[in-house]
Amino acid sequence: MDDPLEPDTVQSELKILRSGVISWWRTQEFNFPWRTREGSEWEALVTEVLLQRTRANAVKELYREFFKKYSSIERLHDASEGEIRDDISSLGLHWRAEYLSSLGTELSERGGRVPEDRADIEDLPGIGQYAAGAFLTFQRHRRVTFIDANIVKLLGRFLGFEWDGETRRKAWFVDLADAFFDHDYPPAKFGYAVLDFTREVCGRTPECESCPVQKDCAFP
Ligand code: SF4
Structure with missing residues (x-):
């Protein structure tokens, strides 16, 4: 060729x-609950952290329980890192608990609002180019x-x-x-x-x- x-x-x-x-x-x-759920932006961003380097079917198994417990960004903000680590233990990559804890704090201080600019989203704890791009694609329908x-x-x-x-x-x-x-x-x-x-x-x-x-x- x-x-x-x-x-x-x-x-x-x-x-x-x-x-x-x-x-x-x-x-x-394909039936993944985060694709059809009308959730808030912070939920969509947290979901991208859960999906990082993780099988979608593994996330699917804990998704509903996770967001039932963390039903608000304040709830995520209030949880200890250890508590979050226990709740996502089935996914592996336990270092994610630290990022989720920090992300909960950052987004809680922003009233649950995710920044507009891609660069600002990428700078949030545990996000980076992939999760920011996926969030903008799936949540805000940007190309x-x-x-x-x-x-x-x-x-x-x-x-x-x-x-x-x-x-x-x-x-x-x-x-x-x-x-x-x-x-x-x-x-x-x-x-x-x-x-x-x-x-x-x-x-x-x-x-x-x-x-x-x-x-x-x-x-x-
Ligand atoms: S599965 Fe991947 S490697 Fe195989 S033909 Fe399709 S694109 Fe190419």
């Missing part, structure tokens, strides 16, 4: 990938980029370049991810489609046989 990162080639390849991902997603049904290891893997396999743990921070890759997220679909739907596709199809073990973009994919 042509150089996968040559600008004209990459635009057409990304269009094929986006189209394949969203077409696949429209035939699927923004968010990058995690699964998205790096998807683009690397599909376009045929090698990647490692640092790839997501490289300027050329951020430009590539921006091009991938420069689409005309409803932002939340496209975001969910990418998350679901990288979990169910192009995951740890890619399901190439049933993949809708296999014929255009550079993965061997």
Whole structure:
């Protein structure tokens, strides 16, 4: 194939990938409570912290109980770090309790309001570029980029370049991810489609046989 990162080639390849991902997603049904719940913004941001590097099905199992207990940002603010750690112990990554505790304090002091600017959201405890981008996409329906290891893997396999743990921070890759997220679909739907596709199809073990973009994919 042509150089996968040559600008004209990459635009057409990304269009094929986006189209394949969203077409696949429209035939699927995934039921995660945070996608349908009309919660407040602070709940949506806390949910992104719970989902970080964690299986969505594991979060699903504790989601309702967690927000039943932490029914207000003040309740999260008042909880001790140890209490939060116990409540999320089934998710692993226990250091998250410290971030959730600090996030509860910060957002409580803001009256539960999440800042408007992406940079300010990224600066909140435990957030960063991925959670901020996901929050803006799913809660505020903005067309923004968010990058995690699964998205790096998807683009690397599909376009045929090698990647490692640092790839997501490289300027050329951020430009590539921006091009991938420069689409005309409803932002939340496209975001969910990418998350679901990288979990169910192009995951740890890619399901190439049933993949809708296999014929255009550079993965061997
Ligand atoms: S063909 Fe395989 S490697 Fe390529 S995008 Fe589909 S699942 Fe991923």
